[in-house]
Amino acid sequence: MLSLFLPLFLVFLLLGLPVFFGLIAAPGILLWLNGQERDIVLLYRNIYNGMDSFPLMAIPFFMLAGEVMNRSNITHRLVEFSQAMIGHFRGGLAHVNVLSSILFAGLSGSAVADVSALGSMLIPAMEAQGYTRKFAAAITASSSIIGPIIPPSGIMIIYAYVMGESVAALFLAGIVPGILIGVSLMLVVRVLANRYDLPAKTRRATWGERGHASLKAIWPLLTPVIILGGILGGVFTPTEAAAIAVGYSLVIGLFVMRTLKWSDLPDVMLRSGMTSAVVLLLVGAAMAFKTVASLSHTPELLASIILGLSDNPLILLFLINILLFIVGMFLDAGPAIIILGPILGPIFTSLGVDSVHFAIIMAVNLTVGLLTPPMGLVLFVTSSVSGLRVETIARATLPFLAVEVLVIFLITYIPALTLTVPRLFGFVH
Amino acid sequence: MGILLGLTRALAALNAALLAAGRQIGTACVGLMVLFILIQVFFRYVLNDAPAWTEEGARFLMLWMTGLMAPTAFRRGGFVAIETLVRLIPDRPATVLQLLLLLVSLCVLVVGVQIAWAETTGFVGRAPTDALRLPLDLTGTDWFKIPKSWARASIAVGCTLLLSVNVELLLRGLVRLLGAGDALLEIADATIMLEAE
Numbered sequence: 001m002l003s004l005f006l007p008l009f010l011v012f013l014l015l016g017l018p019v020f021f022g023l024i025a026a027p028g029i030l031l032w033l034n035g036q037e038r039d040i041v042l043l044y045r046n047i048y049n050g051m052d053s054f055p056l057m058a059i060p061f062f063m064l065a066g067e068v069m070n071r072s073n074i075t076h077r078l079v080e081f082s083q084a085m086i087g088h089f090r091g092g093l094a095h096v097n098v099l100s101s102i103l104f105a106g107l108s109g110s111a112v113a114d115v116s117a118l119g120s121m122l123i124p125a126m127e128a129q130g131y132t133r134k135f136a137a138a139i140t141a142s143s144s145i146i147g148p149i150i151p152p153s154g155i156m157i158i159y160a161y162v163m164g165e166s167v168a169a170l171f172l173a174g175i176v177p178g179i180l181i182g183v184s185l186m187l188v189v190r191v192l193a194n195r196y197d198l199p200a201k202t203r204r205a206t207w208g209e210r211g212h213a214s215l216k217a218i219w220p221l222l223t224p225v226i227i228l229g230g231i232l233g234g235v236f237t238p239t240e241a242a243a244i245a246v247g248y249s250l251v252i253g254l255f256v257m258r259t260l261k262w263s264d265l266p267d268v269m270l271r272s273g274m275t276s277a278v279v280l281l282l283v284g285a286a287m288a289f290k291t292v293a294s295l296s297h298t299p300e301l302l303a304s305i306i307l308g309l310s311d312n313p314l315i316l317l318f319l320i321n322i323l324l325f326i327v328g329m330f331l332d333a334g335p336a337i338i339i340l341g342p343i344l345g346p347i348f349t350s351l352g353v354d355s356v357h358f359a360i361i362m363a364v365n366l367t368v369g370l371l372t373p374p375m376g377l378v379l380f381v382t383s384s385v386s387g388l389r390v391e392t393i394a395r396a397t398l399p400f401l402a403v404e405v406l407v408i409f410l411i412t413y414i415p416a417l418t419l420t421v422p423r424l425f426g427f428v429h
Numbered sequence: 430m431g432i433l434l435g436l437t438r439a440l441a442a443l444n445a446a447l448l449a450a451g452r453q454i455g456t457a458c459v460g461l462m463v464l465f466i467l468i469q470v471f472f473r474y475v476l477n478d479a480p481a482w483t484e485e486g487a488r489f490l491m492l493w494m495t496g497l498m499a500p501t502a503f504r505r506g507g508f509v510a511i512e513t514l515v516r517l518i519p520d521r522p523a524t525v526l527q528l529l530l531l532l533v534s535l536c537v538l539v540v541g542v543q544i545a546w547a548e549t550t551g552f553v554g555r556a557p558t559d560a561l562r563l564p565l566d567l568t569g570t571d572w573f574k575i576p577k578s579w580a581r582a583s584i585a586v587g588c589t590l591l592l593s594v595n596v597e598l599l600l601r602g603l604v605r606l607l608g609a610g611d612a613l614l615e616i617a618d619a620t621i622m623l624e625a626e
Binding site: 028375 | 499
């Protein structure tokens with residue numbers, strides 16, 4: 001009977017119960033009906049135990065660092081840098097949009113922060129240069145999903161914690177897929193630019209101008225170097241690196257660029273604290289949920305069902321990608337990873353799929369889900385930033401979405417795209 | 430209806446005040462967490478002697494940050510949920526469905542509050558933390574070992590605040606169902622999203 005907790009959880013979820021309560025209510029009710037009161041205490045105790053974690057502290061810190069960078073107006077400098085480098089191509093500002101997202105991803109690790117920061121600046125600028133607003137909104141939304149794929153990344157930290165993976169390995173594994181999505185989007189822009197005669201910035205920046213733009217952007221651009229360098233060099237743990245990123249961004253904002261005011265800090269800390277609190281509570285509930293999942297032997301049951309469909313990992317990976325894509329349409333990436341990671345991860349690892357590879361397949365697929373209706377968080381934020389309807393943006397993103405789906409399959413079937421970088425650093429054998 | 434409205438407004442005022450205080454303390458916790466970990470890094474790599482209290486202290490603050498700030502997110506609709514069905518059906522059935530879901534979350538929280546307080550005041554809570562101490566005099570010779578209950582209380586307080594918010598949301602739903610929704614003050618719009626994504 002305990003194995004019914006998963007269908008019951010899905011029913012609660014579809015009815016609209018917040019994920020946090022569903023994760024506790026579904027197993028809790030069945031444990032109660034089974035007369036396992038002591039396990040109910042264990043369920044609740046594990047929420048606390050799940051949250052009382054040092055590695056998990058990287059989440060509020062990276063969010064805070066992103067907020068500080070954002071409030072320090074570094075977005076402007078990143079866009080200027082991108083403009084100087086590639087703004088002269090046809091469809092220049094669209095390329096700038098994608099490159100800025102790649103650079104911003106190295107600071108914040110959040111698609112929503114990317115859309116809010118870059119969209120409010122680039123969508124009006126693109127419109128002023130002759131792009132349609134829906135095209136500008138579509139490329140902003142589509143490129144923002146690079147945020148959680150290139151390190152640092154909130155969802156990678158969550159996955160690593162819930163599944164006991166190395167944060168550094170997942171961070172490294174996300175680099176190539178993130179850049180691949182960026183390059184693919186640029187290729188689509190290139191094709192669309194020729195077909196629809198998209199505007200170009202007429203003058204190529206001189207090397208002097210490029211150097212000046214690089215100097216202005218150097219401080220924010222160094223952040224990912226410090227984070228990854230510190231972690232990979234064994235100098236810091238990921239949590240310490242995240243705290244260093246906060247300290248670094250504060251120094252840049254307050255003393256170097258002087259674009260951040262002391263009076264901004266309470267609001268910045270409040271925002272990151274509120275967002276983190278929701279995520280941490282979810283992770284705690286997920287750890288409790290995981291306990292019941294193992295008590296009920298549901299993963300074994302699901303594994304036998306999935307393996308009954310086919311014993312070919314390639315076919316199963318195809319099917320799981322479709323499942324993840326559908327889940328991503330209804331659920332945000334973080335909660336989806338929390339729920340599905342402990343169930344699907346072990347199945348595919350037992351089939352010989354590398355655990356880091358599977359983590360990236362899940363993370364990229366579910367992150368692309370942020371771009372799909374009816375529950376695409378990025379679509380909602382882009383709609384609020386651009387003033388366009390969600391449906392309009394969703395339709396305009398289709399060419400970009402198509403190429404992102406293609407990248408998901410490339411990542412799925414060419415493990416080297418994901419595993420080469422972590423292998424070079426000795427995280428994958 | 431008058432009594433129901435009065436009760437809802439009173440609870441709303443109480444929650445607003447408690448959660449505002451919670452947000453202030455939570456904000457301070459965020460700042461202190463960063464400070465503690467930066468101190469840890471400084472001591473470990475510069476002075477080659479990491480203090481034991483920084484990591485546990487930062488975890489303590491993170492738990493309190495979560496317990497004090499998550500209820501505000503819940504009150505403002507910031508808890509992740511699939512709201513497609515609620516949006517698709519007419520207003521009245523949607524309100525009934527939301528009330529039923531709030532009853533489910535109420536049950537979760539009632540049990541949660543009981544267990545969390547029992548854990549806080551029980552055997553585990555009385556044990557001292559590994560490294561957290563408070564000085565009892567200015568010379569630093571006498572120290573008070575902070576018990577684990579001080580950290581566990583974060584979840585007990587958090588669950589209690591969530592329960593209070595849940596009851597307020599239930600009352601608001603009832604008022605709306607009875608057709609007096611216009612008499613309610615709006616809760617500040619949610620600006621909380623899963624920015625981890």
